[in-house]
Amino acid sequence: MITLSALNDFTRIRHGFFTREGGVSQGLYGSLNCGPGSQDDPAAVRENRGRAMAMLELPPAALITVYQAHTAQVEVVTEPWPAGQPPTADAMVTDRPGLALGILTADCAPVLLADGKAGVVGAAHAGWKGALGGVLDNTIKAMVALGARPGRIVAAIGPCIGHRSYEVGPEFPAPFLAEDAANADYFAPSSRPGHALFDLPGYVSRKLARLGLTEVTRVPADTCRDEARFFSYRRATLRGESDYGRQLSAILLER
Numbered sequence: 001m002i003t004l005s006a007l008n009d010f011t012r013i014r015h016g017f018f019t020r021e022g023g024v025s026q027g028l029y030g031s032l033n034c035g036p037g038s039q040d041d042p043a044a045v046r047e048n049r050g051r052a053m054a055m056l057e058l059p060p061a062a063l064i065t066v067y068q069a070h071t072a073q074v075e076v077v078t079e080p081w082p083a084g085q086p087p088t089a090d091a092m093v094t095d096r097p098g099l100a101l102g103i104l105t106a107d108c109a110p111v112l113l114a115d116g117k118a119g120v121v122g123a124a125h126a127g128w129k130g131a132l133g134g135v136l137d138n139t140i141k142a143m144v145a146l147g148a149r150p151g152r153i154v155a156a157i158g159p160c161i162g163h164r165s166y167e168v169g170p171e172f173p174a175p176f177l178a179e180d181a182a183n184a185d186y187f188a189p190s191s192r193p194g195h196a197l198f199d200l201p202g203y204v205s206r207k208l209a210r211l212g213l214t215e216v217t218r219v220p221a222d223t224c225r226d227e228a229r230f231f232s233y234r235r236a237t238l239r240g241e242s243d244y245g246r247q248l249s250a251i252l253l254e255r
Contacts, residue, residue, distance in 0.1 A: 001055050004156045006217045007251070010116035012097075014056055015251040017110065017158035017219055019229040022055075023048040028243055033231070035104045035246025037067075052248050058100055063250065065102040066092060068125045072134040074142045077101060091124035091139040095146045100252040106231040107223050109160035109204050110249035113139065115148035121251045126157075126204050132175060136204070140211045150212030158249045159230055162222030163188070163199040166234070170194040176203070223247075 001016040008015075023032030024047050029040040032048045050060035064077055066089040073089040077099055081087065092101045101123035103110040108127035114120070124130075124139045140150055167190050176183040186199040186206075201218055208216045223230035236244035 001052075002159070002219055002221075004217050004219065006154045006215055007112065007114055007156050010114055010154075012119065012254045013114050013116060013121060013251065014254060015112050015114075015156070016052070016056055016249070017112075017156075018052050018055075018248045018250075019159075020231050020245060020247055021229065023051060025245065028236070028241055029245040032247070033245030034102075034248035035106075036065075037104075038245060039243045040245065049248070052250070053100065056100060056250065056252065058098075058252070062098060062100045062252070063102050064092065064099050065104060066090070068104060070125075070127050070129040070133075072130060072138050074124075074135070074138045076142060076146070090130050090135050091122065091142075093120065093122040093139060093142040093146060094253070095120045097253040097255040100250045102248050102250040104246040104248060105158070105160065105223075106233040106236075106244050106246050107161040109200055110158040111136065111139075111204065111208070112156045112158065112249060112251040113143065113153050114251065115143060115152045116154075117152055118147040118149070119253055120146045120148040121253055123249065123251050126200075128198070128200060128203075131200075131204050131207055132179065136207050137211060140213075151214055153213050154215045155208045155213050155217070157201050157204055157216065157218040159219050159221040159223050159226075159247070160201055161224045161232065161234055163197055163202065165222055165224035166198045166200060167192070167195050168198045172196065172198065
């Protein structure tokens with residue numbers, strides 16, 4: 001489990017960016033696959049999620065996740081969902097203690113957020129589509145509605161695909177450049193003609209800063225290149241593998 005000092009400094013907030021290590025899953029999913037949307041053995045996924053919660057000193061039922069679909073939808077969490085009925089969303093916020101907001105990723109950027117003074121936390125799944133489409137904007141708005149202030153919110157960007165690993169096609173930059181010409185900073189030439197390399201964590205960082213956050217930190221990792229520690233959708237696709245595991249990132253207010 002990886003933590004960042006910017007969030008560790010809050011006395012009532014706990015968080016963790018979990019790696020793929022320390023679980024029971026086998027094969028493509030070895031070993032801490034926490035994604036129920038994978039084709040892994042459901043019993044193994046439940047055990048892995050429980051192990052992750054144990055590292056945060058919580059019962060398995062404390063973990064709250066959503067059905068992620070690369071949307072800009074944010075859910076305000078006041079209690080656990082009915083069993084097996086997570087809403088479709090890509091971010092959550094809460095001011096209730098004891099609920100671990102969990103995001104599942106395998107190259108997209110998990111973003112954990114906290115306003116320690118207000119006692120409000122959030123978690124967002126920021127792939128390129130969600131980040132461009134407003135999931136981070138909506139998460140900050142939802143936190144503010146619960147009493148947070150953008151200038152007090154600390155954001156931590158977890159392990160995601162790195163700039164050198166994220167090759168995109170000729171059509172990809174257009175919507176980013178339409179949003180802001182300065183987004184050209186996040187594209188570099190690729191070795192393939194007409195293609196580019198996209199800096200997802202850099203783009204997410206700037207997005208958060210423009211939303212009024214003054215402290216944005218990042219885990220220095222590339223999920224695609226670091227096979228020993230992380231699952232990666234891009235790596236699995238390049239190899240022609242049939243599926244991939246998902247790592248968990250979670251944040252909560254202590255009781």
